[in-house]
Amino acid sequence: MARTGRKPTIKDLAQAAGTSPATASLVLNGGWRNHRINPDTAERVLQLAQSLGYRPNQRARALRLNRSSLAGLIVPHHRNRFFAGLTEHFEAESHARGLIPLVASTQRDARIEQKLADTMIAQEVEFLVLAGTEEPARINALCREAGIRCVNVDLPGGTGFSVVTDNHGGARDLTRRLMAGLPPETGALFLGGRRNEYATEARIDGFRTALAESGRDPDVAAIHCCGYSPQAACEAMGAILDGGATLPKAILVNSITAFEGFARFWQGHAADLPDLRVACFDWDPFAACLPIETIMLRQDVETLIARCFAWFDGTALRDGEIEVVPAKVVVDDTRPGATGAL
Template identity: 50%
Template sequence: MASSNPTRKSTIYDVAKATGSSTATVSMVLNGTWARYRIREETANRILDAAQKLGYAVNMKARGLRLSRSGLAGMILPHYRNRFFAALAETFEVEARGRGLCPMVVGTQRDPTVEVSVTQTLLSQRVELLFIAGVRNPTPLNELCAAAGVPCINLDLPGDGAPSVVSDNRKGARAITDVLIEKLLAGGHTPDELILLGGVAGEYATEMRIAGFRDAFEARGLSPARDAIECCGYNAAAAKRALAKRYTTLGRLPAGLLLNSITAFEGIVQFTATLPLEAWKSAVVGCFDWDPFAAYLPFDVTMLRQDVETIISEAFRLAESYDPKDRSLILVPTGLGKMFEEAEQTKEFDR
């Protein structure tokens, strides 16, 4: 159906000929007035599809493809392997249904090609909004949504092409670092024995958490150790290897450990499980994520809980009053999880 002359731009006459429609009908579809003149949605979709195949630049929003509701709300996220992303998906589903929408959630495994493909598929299904969670470069996805006239909100990691709602990583990291430093001092250790493991160098969340970690030291007139920060990724095996190397070098565990994510924390637990009780019972450990099962571990654990409910609530608020020019960044405060208290409540519930 594409034009045989690659240098010639397609016109509404080409679209009319390809679809067997009048030029007036094609014009009304492309200028967004088709519903007003009672042109069938099936006809409008057929004309828009043909226009795209012919290379006619179609602005979905301006041309009114979305004048009728699909009732679908989309979300993409990296995976469901940790409680944070699983909670984002679950809360999104609840909030979408409460608004009369049918949620569609897809995991993309942090693969940029999959992210683009999934976004295109969800847009082809005419989702009424799209939440983009945990994508390191959401700009191409924001651009796809903008072309389709679909409100999109970046969650967890911000982007330049749409409004973003993320945890206040810097303040959260400072708060948990303060707690760990106090625990180290109470145990007779020095703050420079605290190390930060995990995350990806150059990534927004990791950089903000590193900044918060440094802030806590600076507020005390101190500096972390030269090798205190190690960005070994969001991977349990990598974190396990990083700690094993430090254990071999020191001949013991570091006195204090702050993990950048729950997956890095899993690697630490895997490694410490191979050691005798005496090796890790005095360790001070923190994690920038939350899981109630950590309350049952036989060493001291402090966890930072991200406010999933507020993140999703703010995202829907932005979507429902969507401004295509909005590039605001909303920071949602985190909180230190009352882990043992919640674990006790869980046990009571189970009884």
């Protein structure tokens, strides 16, 4: 009889069915056709597994099979649509492959980031995606050493395979719309992000390209890379105003996080900013409702994640390469389903 009070093991199941654990295992794992198990026996085992409430011990299973069945994702946080979207699609793709998603946020703290990476590697995740990490190259190296497949999202600074949004093209398209119909002498401002950071530089480039296209002098545009915190973006705007400069009529805000700071600033200075036109390299449903003419861009998180998994599945590019995913300028925010059904 099965030891009472304990969770039944495969031994208990086998004993109850009058077979060996080997047989029970073969039956449960579906390999019994190839192993000439009598259908009656199989049926008996299956029935008993049900009635005993037998659940295989996943740790023993994982040990024996030498598979963790884990897929890891590291993001800075979950507090905006971009990262939330990455997380949700990552979950879906993981489940589709029978992997368990292990999502963790660094809060942009380098120590936490290091710890999370260590944990992921110690757990021998079968696949690791890095988004918004500070030291992708270092983690890439650790993964390589541990034999773990690793992809960087929007972080081609690393040494592994990368999937990135078309930052240049996106910023260019956004800027084209931003400047459309404005007189040639209209000034433009680029706000947010970090200088020398891959994504920011590419966006600045796209921004300048569009300005040049429209006959403007791209070098005249003001570039204020104040980082990603709302606080900093808000203060940067204030500093420009306090400096006595006339604020440009057109602003391209780099990332929704900086836009949060811009919105806070705008809230206090709406009267000083007539006819302001704004574009944002990211999207948020509430931000889209602000009564400023705002053109937003949605990064294609679904495709970004899909390309990561395609590489993992082995059908994609070789190591060290970069895959570029286009972004979409949001035309109509109010269309049904724009914000996703809840």
